[in-house]
Amino acid sequence: xxxxxxxxxxxxxxxxxxxxxxxxxxxxxxxxxxxxxxxxxxxxxxxxxxxxxxxxxxxxxxxxxxxxxxxxxxxxxxxxxxxxxxxxxxxxxxxxxxxxxxxxxxxxxxxxxxxxxxxxxxxxxxxxxxxxxxxxxxxxxxxxxxxxxxxxxxxxxxxxxxxxxxxxxxxxxxxxxxxxxxxxxxxxxxxxxxxxxxxxxxxxxxxxxxxxxxxxxxxxxxxxxxxxxxxxxxxxxxxxxxxxxxxxxxxxxxxx
Amino acid sequence: xxxxxxxxxxxxxxxxxxxxxxxxxxxxxxxxxxxxxxxxxxxxxxxxxxxxxxxxxxxxxxxxxxxxxxxxxxxxxxxxxxxxxxxxxxxxxxxxxxxxxxxxxxxxxxxxxxxxxxxxxxxxxxxxxxxxxxxxxxxxxxxxxxxxxxxxxxxxxxxxxxxxxxxxxxxxxxxxxxxxxxxxxxxxxxxxxxxxxxxxxxxxxxxxxxxxxxxxxxxxxxxxxxxxxxxxxxxxxxxxxxxxxxxxxxxxxxxxxxxxxxxxxxxxxxxxxxxxxxxxxxxxxxxxxxxxxxxxxxxxxxxxxxxxxxxxxxxxxxxxxxxxxxxxxxxxxxxxxxxxxxxxxxxxxxxxxx
Numbered sequence: 001x002x003x004x005x006x007x008x009x010x011x012x013x014x015x016x017x018x019x020x021x022x023x024x025x026x027x028x029x030x031x032x033x034x035x036x037x038x039x040x041x042x043x044x045x046x047x048x049x050x051x052x053x054x055x056x057x058x059x060x061x062x063x064x065x066x067x068x069x070x071x072x073x074x075x076x077x078x079x080x081x082x083x084x085x086x087x088x089x090x091x092x093x094x095x096x097x098x099x100x101x102x103x104x105x106x107x108x109x110x111x112x113x114x115x116x117x118x119x120x121x122x123x124x125x126x127x128x129x130x131x132x133x134x135x136x137x138x139x140x141x142x143x144x145x146x147x148x149x150x151x152x153x154x155x156x157x158x159x160x161x162x163x164x165x166x167x168x169x170x171x172x173x174x175x176x177x178x179x180x181x182x183x184x185x186x187x188x189x190x191x192x193x194x195x196x197x198x199x200x201x202x203x204x205x206x207x208x209x210x211x212x213x214x215x216x217x218x219x220x221x222x223x224x225x226x227x228x229x230x231x232x233x234x235x236x237x238x239x240x241x242x243x244x245x246x247x248x249x250x251x252x253x254x255x256x
Numbered sequence: 257x258x259x260x261x262x263x264x265x266x267x268x269x270x271x272x273x274x275x276x277x278x279x280x281x282x283x284x285x286x287x288x289x290x291x292x293x294x295x296x297x298x299x300x301x302x303x304x305x306x307x308x309x310x311x312x313x314x315x316x317x318x319x320x321x322x323x324x325x326x327x328x329x330x331x332x333x334x335x336x337x338x339x340x341x342x343x344x345x346x347x348x349x350x351x352x353x354x355x356x357x358x359x360x361x362x363x364x365x366x367x368x369x370x371x372x373x374x375x376x377x378x379x380x381x382x383x384x385x386x387x388x389x390x391x392x393x394x395x396x397x398x399x400x401x402x403x404x405x406x407x408x409x410x411x412x413x414x415x416x417x418x419x420x421x422x423x424x425x426x427x428x429x430x431x432x433x434x435x436x437x438x439x440x441x442x443x444x445x446x447x448x449x450x451x452x453x454x455x456x457x458x459x460x461x462x463x464x465x466x467x468x469x470x471x472x473x474x475x476x477x478x479x480x481x482x483x484x485x486x487x488x489x490x491x492x493x494x495x496x497x498x499x500x501x502x503x504x505x506x507x508x509x510x511x512x513x514x515x516x517x518x519x520x521x522x523x524x525x526x527x528x529x530x531x532x533x534x535x536x537x538x539x540x541x542x543x544x545x546x547x548x549x550x551x552x553x554x555x556x557x558x559x560x561x562x563x564x565x566x567x568x569x570x571x572x573x574x575x576x577x578x579x580x581x582x583x584x585x586x587x588x589x590x591x592x593x594x595x596x597x598x599x600x601x602x603x604x605x606x607x608x609x610x
Binding site: 050051052071072073076077082084088089090091092093094096097100101102103104105106107109111114115116117121122125126128129132133145146164165167168 | 437440441443444445446447448449451452454455456458459460461462463464465466467473477592600602603606607
């Protein structure tokens with residue numbers, strides 16, 4: 001069963017092709033990685049899936065629903081959550097508010113109830129607070145719930161981004177270089193964490209990563225991009241021995 | 257020192273019963289003050305202007321402070337509220353016979369302003385920052401020149417002889433109600449979304465926030481409040497003309513917001529009060545009256561050298577004061593903080609570790 005199918009998706013910046021003929025078959029519950037050299041179009045793929053960019057060609061179906069042409073908030077409300085390569089938290093807001101904001105689409109009350117604090121407002125707000133505190137506790141952030149996000153150290157900001165992405169109750173989670181700037185010990189912890197949240201929240205995970213240790217360690221399948229084109233798709237073992245991949249990363253391999 | 261004072265103030269406001277008690281007391285006083293002339297008519301007038309300015313500051317803070325945009329259009333929304341309510345009370349509704357039609361006229365003034373607020377909301381989907389500020393400025397100029405060119409609305413000479421329908425209880429009622437509604441908005445998913453848009457619009461979208469809808473609501477609520485303030489203002493001053501609602505009126509509101517503090521309702525209330533009172537104190541006649549208890553050997557030289565020139569100087573002193581505030585308190589007195597009395601209990605507890 002596939003949760004996300006991308007079919008011949010292409011995107012151009014001006015005359016420049018960022019992604020061409022991108023195909024993806026992501027199965028329910030899978031943990032898949034996208035790798036490729038800098039400028040290969042990995043983040044562009046995430047931006048296309050989440051609706052930040054509109055694909056100029058092709059189609060993408062999430063749980064059978066066409067998502068090309070939908071606005072980013074609609075796609076997020078369909079339960080696709082993501083983090084960012086360069087952290088994009090709501091810096092001047094509290095850690096708790098960062099997580100509460102991501103409950104927007106699920107908060108089941110309207111503008112009048114919001115203006116008057118009547119009806120479903122109290123119950124829903126309490127539910128959001130409880131869920132937010134639960135998510136913060138998973139990431140060991142409950143002690144800093146009242147701090148401004150910008151005041152957190154780098155590592156905690158990374159964790160908060162994942163907590164915030166989980167607040168939209170995603171079925172598909174996109175992680176954009178989650179291990180960036182981490183030391184080997186932190187990467188080990190992150191690998192355990194990713195596998196744990198995948199179980200706990202019943203997630204399908206698609207991640208972009210340069211740290212081969214993480215990609216080869218936890219991904220079940222890997223797709224390699226270069227200059228917007230797919231070079232190879234397969235298991236970590238297959239990718240490690242793929243001649244085209246080695247070429248893209250290391251230059252032409254003599255006799256390869 | 258000031259931190260200590262704010263802490264004291266906050267712990268006082270922590271009590272759940274305090275805000276309702278103050279509201280009841282204030283509402284009672286708003287009837288008692290004019291009835292028994294507890295203050296002079298002049299002071300009563302200033303008190304009503306403070307109320308109207310609080311509404312304006314809170315309204316502008318929603319856009320400039322919470323959403324992080326820069327609106328210069330608020331004098332325009334005020335004008336829309338003022339003119340539409342005045343046309344109603346003068347030409348349509350028999351207010352003299354049915355006094356309760358006045359709040360209806362004020363409400364309709366706010367609704368008309370809110371509808372025009374949608375016109376500003378639409379460009380805000382595409383344009384941000386300085387460019388949106390210029391669009392709001394253009395909106396203000398359009399409103400002003402439209403009124404100037406429609407004879408039906410008094411043209412450039414304005415409309416004199418408006419009934420004085422704005423009374424202290426009405427000012428108190430509208431101020432309290434609108435501050436309460438804006439506070440509710442701020443402490444709802446919509447208010448949090450407005451702040452998220454200020455911080456990072458794309459990230460907000462990706463966290464499922466319907467940014468277009470939220471901007472619509474925020475601009476409409478903000479212009480609704482400004483329209484109400486305009487309607488109250490018109491029926492207090494008893495005269496309106498397009499010149500009253502020009503860019504200087506917008507800057508007045510801006511000063512109140514930035515003085516009091518961005519993204520803070522308490523700050524807006526403080527800023528509007530301080531600014532209104534300061535402007536009045538710096539009038540020659542007020543200053544002379546305030547210092548009249550001094551013995552004449554002290555009062556006379558002050559009167560000769562300082563007080564008579566205040567009329568000129570106050571337009572220097574106020575901007576200078578604002579520059580000082582911006583230099584030393586870049587976010588205003590209460591920037592990004594809130595009186596704890598305004599924060600709903602569940603939200604207060606949520607930030608504390610159990």
